[in-house]
Amino acid sequence: MVKVTYVQADGSETTVDGTPGDSVMATALANDVPGIVGECGGSMMCATCHCHIDPAWADKTGPRMDGEDDMLDCAVSEVTETSRLSCQVKLTPDMDGLRVILPEEQI
Amino acid sequence: MQPGRVVIVGAGQGGFQAAMSLRQEGFAGRITLIGAEPGLPYQRPPLSKAYLKTGEADALALRPASFYDRNDIELVTGTRVDGIDRAAGEIRIGARRLGYDHLILATGTRNLRPPIPGLDAALDLRTLEDAARLRAELDRPRRCAVIGGGFIGLEFAAVARALGHAVTVAETADRLMARVVSPATSDRFRRLHETLGTGLRLGQPVAQVEPGGIVLADGGRIDADLVLLAAGVRPNTELAQNAGLTCRNGVAVDACLRTDDPAISALGDCAVFPDPRTGRDVRLESVQAATDHARLIARRLVHGAGDPYGAVPWFWSDQGDCKLQIAGLAGPGDDMVLRDDGAVLRFCGPVLTAVETVNDARTHMKTRKLMAAGQPLTRDMLQEAGYDLTAI
Numbered sequence: 001m002v003k004v005t006y007v008q009a010d011g012s013e014t015t016v017d018g019t020p021g022d023s024v025m026a027t028a029l030a031n032d033v034p035g036i037v038g039e040c041g042g043s044m045m046c047a048t049c050h051c052h053i054d055p056a057w058a059d060k061t062g063p064r065m066d067g068e069d070d071m072l073d074c075a076v077s078e079v080t081e082t083s084r085l086s087c088q089v090k091l092t093p094d095m096d097g098l099r100v101i102l103p104e105e106q107i
Numbered sequence: 108m109q110p111g112r113v114v115i116v117g118a119g120q121g122g123f124q125a126a127m128s129l130r131q132e133g134f135a136g137r138i139t140l141i142g143a144e145p146g147l148p149y150q151r152p153p154l155s156k157a158y159l160k161t162g163e164a165d166a167l168a169l170r171p172a173s174f175y176d177r178n179d180i181e182l183v184t185g186t187r188v189d190g191i192d193r194a195a196g197e198i199r200i201g202a203r204r205l206g207y208d209h210l211i212l213a214t215g216t217r218n219l220r221p222p223i224p225g226l227d228a229a230l231d232l233r234t235l236e237d238a239a240r241l242r243a244e245l246d247r248p249r250r251c252a253v254i255g256g257g258f259i260g261l262e263f264a265a266v267a268r269a270l271g272h273a274v275t276v277a278e279t280a281d282r283l284m285a286r287v288v289s290p291a292t293s294d295r296f297r298r299l300h301e302t303l304g305t306g307l308r309l310g311q312p313v314a315q316v317e318p319g320g321i322v323l324a325d326g327g328r329i330d331a332d333l334v335l336l337a338a339g340v341r342p343n344t345e346l347a348q349n350a351g352l353t354c355r356n357g358v359a360v361d362a363c364l365r366t367d368d369p370a371i372s373a374l375g376d377c378a379v380f381p382d383p384r385t386g387r388d389v390r391l392e393s394v395q396a397a398t399d400h401a402r403l404i405a406r407r408l409v410h411g412a413g414d415p416y417g418a419v420p421w422f423w424s425d426q427g428d429c430k431l432q433i434a435g436l437a438g439p440g441d442d443m444v445l446r447d448d449g450a451v452l453r454f455c456g457p458v459l460t461a462v463e464t465v466n467d468a469r470t471h472m473k474t475r476k477l478m479a480a481g482q483p484l485t486r487d488m489l490q491e492a493g494y495d496l497t498a499i
Contacts, residue, residue, distance in 0.1 A: 026166060029169075030168070031171070032174045040423075041152060041153060041394075043152065045394075045421065070468040070469040070471075070472050071472060073472060073476075074472045107402075
């Protein structure tokens with residue numbers, strides 16, 4: 001298990017236990033963390049699981065996957081260099097303590 | 108004025124989304140979400156994809172049980188609704204009656220079962236229960252015959268081949284996915300499945316299902332110890348029909364997704380609605396239509412009449428290492444322009460109606476953006492851009 005902290009746009013935080021191998025999106029939904037929609041279920045067909053990775057963790061989460069940039073182009077909230085689709089960020093054992101910042105809107 | 112109590116019949120992705128969107132829009136009344144299947148509402152698309160490989164049913168739940176508590180959504184599962192009493196504003200479940208101020212029909216579809224002798228022996232792939240049974244049958248090497256070369260049949264075929272099973276697909280039409288894609292895209296996927304080692308029998312209706320295989324209309328036989336029926340679906344309209352609501356290949360709704368009865372809306376796979384671009388009646392089987400319909404209905408119920416439905420349709424199918432993406436909606440007779448990279452642009456007269464791409468998220472998303480902007484995309488405009496949507 002690894003701890004993942006989701007920071008809502010209003011600053012409130014929720015920390016949950018995630019399982020290595022699961023995505024940051026699936027972990028949020030399974031723990032009823034609001035702020036991530038994940039409409040297509042992680043099929044890279046929408047951009048409703050947009051998140052920002054705390055820069056301190058960017059090395060661990062790695063670069064964007066193929067096609068992720070194109071999907072992020074369609075995200076409704078501002079996309080920055082810390083933006084990821086949370087369905088494409090898979091938890092690994094060395095991500096214990098990961099901090100994910102959620103945008104204002106997903107749709 | 109907001110209704111006091113909304114009852115949603117059908118707890119698939121659309122019904123679930125309607126409940127969630129009502130709360131997100133600030134609806135303060137009661138919400139009852141009724142599903143015929145047991146368990147929490149779940150995603151259907153992975154059933155013919157990842158789930159067949161992993162068997163992880165928990166990963167399919169749209170939200171955990173706590174979501175429904177936290178949002179005060181009364182979730183009633185394993186329950187079939189038997190009728191609608193419109194005069195009383197009630198639905199019937201056995202001897203029970205449940206009142207509604209607004210009723211949302213999200214009853215979805217069920218597998219089409221053509222009148223083929225012996226078809227009872229064929230498995231379905233529609234519900235989680237179906238998928239679990241099918242997956243259990245794939246625990247040893249199988250020779251699979253698939254009836255139907257549409258999205259579901261072909262997604263299954265690709266997964267089954269990857270797992271090492273023998274697969275043959277029989278399709279009545281003379282090309283794959285004929286209802287939803289252009290001939291060029293059909294052909295591209297024919298080559299893909301042939302490369303994957305799947306047998307294809309096109310233009311071949313199935314005459315009979317027998318122990319040990321299926322018999323085709325031309326007398327040919329496909330030896331099989333597992334037969335999957337994937338010949339399309341039909342909308343669940345009985346509730347609406349029996350309540351006297353207009354149905355035509357689906358529950359008929361207007362541009363605001365209302366049925367004949369202003370106290371009843373319908374959404375998703377079971378609803379026939381006017382295509383905002385052509386005015387033609389359409390019924391879409393997609394996550395996109397289910398969720399966008401649901402959001403529109405929720406906004407209307409909470410904030411009063413708003414804009415008519417106008418979302419851009421999109422679809423996808425994962426087959427082998429190919430992700431097919433379709434933006435827009437083409438009519439069966441629409442022209443096609445085939446690009447060198449295999450992407451297909453469809454046109455109705457001078458206007459772009461759909462773009463079919465494979466593993467090209469950039470073009471797909473750009474098309475959705477351009478179509479959503481509302482300006483018609485003309486053939487001249489596209490020709491000038493070398494049919495490159497990302498250059499517009």
